Amino acid sequence: MARMPALYLSHGAPPLADDPVWTGQLSRWSARLPRPKAILMVSAHWEEAPLTIGATRTVPLVYDFWGFPQHYYDVRYEAPGAPELAADVHKLLPDVHQEEQRGLDHGAYVPLVEMYPDADIPVL
Numbered sequence: 001m002a003r004m005p006a007l008y009l010s011h012g013a014p015p016l017a018d019d020p021v022w023t024g025q026l027s028r029w030s031a032r033l034p035r036p037k038a039i040l041m042v043s044a045h046w047e048e049a050p051l052t053i054g055a056t057r058t059v060p061l062v063y064d065f066w067g068f069p070q071h072y073y074d075v076r077y078e079a080p081g082a083p084e085l086a087a088d089v090h091k092l093l094p095d096v097h098q099e100e101q102r103g104l105d106h107g108a109y110v111p112l113v114e115m116y117p118d119a120d121i122p123v124l
Contacts, residue, residue: 015072
């Protein structure tokens with residue numbers, strides 16, 4: 001079994017979606033990577049105690065910003081949930097809490113829209 005690379009992506013601020021350099025770089029980067037079976041996103045916008053993971057099914061995105069033009073609030077990214085990945089996380093971190101209503105925030109979905117625009121890879 002080949003290991004997938006772990007990636008660090010800068011915070012996905014909504015206006016970055018309008019930057020052709022940034023969006024092009026992410027698109028080209030993901031095209032060169034092996035296709036993941038699932039994606040685990042860690043966002044600085046949701047630091048909780050206890051450690052918490054989001055929904056394992058498709059739920060609405062979290063628009064945790066304000067004062068931006070409307071088109072940033074119109075973005076949708078309906079990737080499938082990743083219950084198998086959540087189970088793997090629970091095996092490694094048995095005390096992790098799960099918040100089934102918590103969707104992806106902009107720190108996660110903004111880069112995903114550019115990297116995997118078809119939203120066909122399960123995301124946790």
